Amino acid sequence: MTDSSAFLQRIETVFHQVIAAPEDDRVRLMATLCAGDAELTEEVRSLLEASAEEERLCASQARKPRDDDAYPGAANERVGPYAIDRLIGRGGMGAVYLAHRADGNFDQQVAIKLIDRPAATEMFRERFRLERQILAGLNHPLIARLLDGGVTSRGDLYLVMEYVDGRPIHRYCNEKGLKLRPRLMLFKQLCEAVQFAHQQLVVHRDLKPDNVLVTEDGTPHLLDFGTAKLLSPSTEMPGSEFTRQGFQSFTPQYASPEQVLGNPITTASDTYSLGVLLYLLTTRALPYTLEDFTPAEMVRVICEQPPRRPSLVEGAGESVSPDLEAVLLKSLRKEPEGRYQTAVEFGADIQNLLDGRAVAARRGTLLYRAAKFVWRHRVAVSGAALLGLILATGVAAVLWQARVANAERRRAEARSADLRQLSNSLLSELDEAIKQLPGSTGAQHLLITRVLDHLDRMASDSKGDRTAQLDLIDAYTRLGNIEGNGYEQNLGDRSAALASIDKAIRLAQSLADSEPRDPQVLRALATAQGARGDILSETSDIQDSVASLQAEVRTYDRLIALPQVTPALYFEASTANSGLGDVVGQDTGLADVSAALAAYRKCLAFDARALALDPGFVAARRGMATMQMKVGNAELDIDPAQALQDFQLALQRFDALPAAEQNVLSTQRLRAITVRKVATAYSELGDYAHAVPLFEQAVAIHQRLADADPKDIRNLGDLTRALSDQAYSYEYAADPALAAVARDRAGNLRAEDQALERDRETLEKMMKVTPGDPDRQAELGNAQVRIGAVRWKLHQPGDAVQISRAGLDALRSVAMKKSASPHVLFLAATAFLQAQPDTLRDPVFAKSCAVRGVALTHGKTPEWLLVLAQASRAAGQSEESRSAAAAGLALLPAVSIPSHQSRVRRLLAVEALDGHTILQSK
Helix, strand or coil: CCCCHHHHHHHHHHHHHHHCCCHHHHHHHHHHHHCCCHHHHHHHHHHHHHHHHHHHHHHHHHHCCCCHHHCCCCCCCEECCEEEEEEEEECCCEEEEEEEECCCCCCCEEEEEEECHHHCCHHHHHHHHHHHHHHHCCCCCCECCEEEEEECCCCCEEEEEECCCCEEHHHHHHHHCCCHHHHHHHHHHHHHHHHHHHHCCEECCCCCHHHEEECCCCCEEECCCCCCEECCHHHCCCCCHHHHHCCCCCCHHHCCHHHHHCCCCCHHHHHHHHHHHHHHHHHCCCCCCCCCCCHHHHHHHHHHCCCCCHHHCCCCCCCCCHHHHHHHHHHCCCCHHHCCCCHHHHHHHHHHHHHCCCCCCCCCCHHHHHHHHHHHCHHHHHHHHHHHHHHHCCCHHHHHHHHHHHHHHHHHHHHHHHHHHHHHHHHHHHHHHHHCCCCCHHHHHHHHHHHHHHHHHHHHHHCCCHHHHHHHHHHHHHHHHHHHCCCCCCCCCHHHHHHHHHHHHHHHHHHHHHCCCCHHHHHHHHHHHHHHHHHHCCCCCHHHHHHHHHHHHHHHHHHHCCCCCCHHHHHHHHHHHHHHHHHHCCCCCCCCHHHHHHHHHHHHHHHHHHHHHCCCCHHHHHHHHHHHHHHHHHHCCCCHHHHHHHHHHHHHHHHCCCHHHHCCHHHHHHHHHHHHHHHHHHHHCCCHHHHHHHHHHHHHHHHHHHHHCCCCHHHHHHHHHHHHHHHHHHHHHHCCCCCCCCCCHHHHHHHHHHHHHHHHHHHHHHHHHCCCCHHHHHHHHHHHHHHHHHHHHCCCCCCHHHHHHHHHHHHHHHHCCCCCCHHHHHHHHHHHHHCCCHHHCCHHHHHHHHHHHHHHCCCCCHHHHHHHHHHHHHCCCHHHHHHHHHHHHHCCCCCCCHHHCCHHHHHHHHHHHCCCCHHHHC
16 A cells, blocks of 8 residues: 555545445445545545444443453552552543652652553554643643653553542532532633633533532632544544544533534534533532433433423522523523534623623523613612702703703714614514525515615715614615625616615725724625625626625735634635635636635635634535535536535535524525536536436426525526536437437437426526526527427427527627627527527637637636637638647646546547537537
8 A cells, every 4th residue: 555645645535525424325435436446445445344343342342341450550550650549530441540750750649541451442542642632732720731641561551640639510519518609600710721622622522520620729620631522634643543533432411412413523512511510510400310321312311302491400499590591501402503602602601690791692682681781780870860869959950951952962873773773673684584585585675675765865864973884884785685696585686786785885995994994894895895796797797896806805804814803704704705716717707717716725714714713603614515516616627527526525515514504595505506516527527327316406406496486586597507407418418429328319308308498488587587688698599599409309390490590599699799798608609509400500600709708718718619619610610620629628637537538528639639520410
């Protein structure tokens, strides 16, 4: 086996993808990813077998009763420079002993952890070494320090840790008779220690009272990171069983639902265990009762059964306030995303309890928050009330004048408050809620049109009011998106959309000029700039679109440079770079694939930073899946085999999202697009058998989304793209020059006809909403020409000629415009080359479109060069055809595996070598 790091990395990459798949799919997926590499296949298979064996070993060791004499470490035995005194306790990996330094250098009591001999497999040894690495990086006054480590004379691994002479936290609190407040203060210190570990990318995974010892001076110490999982990929070792699987070791009473189910562990798992611990400290009971600790019982009780309400626990009712109960129940939610995501967030709510402030867990009303304010300042409020009564008798005239003077100020404040309430309640809360409902585009439009006049009137009143202007910027941006942003649910009115967005940008730029380091202002400006770029990206003004998106990226670069960057901000910066990548990449007129890939990889880096700060941040997890799909999309034209692997990885990431996120409409849409991309990659590689069911799956999802909201242009656009790509796949499968295996040509042509007919119907619906859209006109015209051609091939001419002529007329009209986009030109060029009967074709016009398209895409797109080669050949210009084909081939990477040769490569090779045109067979 080669020792190269590249091969090891490849092994690990394939293993990760295979182990994440359902067991029934692993063999097939491994064969696909290994692509006939016998050595790679054997290595991945051996790792899968080792993984299964390790799981069986862990299960048997967990059930096996332990004998005291089976543990190493008899009294007075030497471990390095230390002598063992006595056994302290046992854990999942071994035993912990009290020891003292015995080499005469100095006196020191320590705790020594020795590995359990029955579990001393290589996997456990690696894990033991990793624990040493983890502890060495955790230098915090409330975390037991690692002092030493090594191997005994008998070959046993050991760690030497700071000895903490204390009692478990719940026993300490009970024996000291601590009231609620000191218990909460002690728990808040524990949150600080856990947060420090999380910042080092370490999740403890076994937080329980025995692992939190409190010394006599009242200082808590966090122990035993033996079950921690290191999250940072930089410290993982290739081929490491621990880094692939972690070690599912936990104490059932304190384990989170995802630990019991074997799901991915995040910082929210630790906050759950902290919640159980706080429940014990405040009620002196546990939220659940486990009887026999069977897997079935643990799943039923921990994952399904709601915890006992703290206020109903016998003896705890009086001490558990509604605020404390809300905090406890939030920390114990079954879904990780519903809990406190970080220990610092948990600690902040504990501080709110201590300070008498409103807790985030309750999301209190204005009355609730006001009551908290009065309680915190009850002395001052009482004093103020008394003072006001005294002063009222002597200054009535002054107060009257003040009332008159303040009336106008209150009216101005009321106008600002109205605007904020309008923006926050209508255009934020209500708009976001409506957006998640199928068929909601019309409702969104109704909402926005009703408030637009009000916003315009208030625009002049908001000058000088920063908060009101920020709300106004947000309102205009949302309005523009729903009016015509193709990346959102929209109504297809781009002119109105740009007008609204430009209002937002003018307001935001003015604020940013006066407050250049204000994060809220910069964020509002970036959002508006991005929306403008998105809208322009679907017009012929690509350069202006790129300029707006580059401005958005620069604004986010300014935001990232500010202190205290949040996971949400990293994710927003990722989204901005994603939009820029879309526009500079192959789907638009710039066709700069390398720039698109650079933007998408920058997105992946930002999403990774967000997840490093908050591993449970679902938006970043979805962003990782989306960006992986976009990386594949940028590679699709030049390397469909590599693109296929990226699309499959993206699908795995979508399918690994929490169930609630998978049910969100936008996630369903992105996953359906990814399924379509997988099918397209298979089709480009000539694997039509795999492509067909995936196209059917993607079309079904897009049809369901379009049926739910017939006025949503985005959903209709997704559906027509899926149907068009599906039809192309059937067309290629029916072409003897492209199908490696002879199949039912007539059956494929009939299937193509059905897909194209549905595509035409969908495009006609879109044209009713946006009748003047040149892209839709060209797509409809191209679909008509393809319908006519396929019916001619099936010897069912009927009205095929009339349909084709109508399509060609529409295409000629939009393609002759100077503003025609590369998309329009491509549809026109291919239609005038492929129309049936042959008398309808116009190679000269097709070539003129191809020449313009190649120029607009800077000669960087192989498929455009193929169209130019085919058009030149059809126009009788063989030398120009060969030259264009050679240029296209030069853009494609070398391919050593025949099955990885794409459709475009095969057709370019035909044009470059012998001049035989494939088009005649179509």
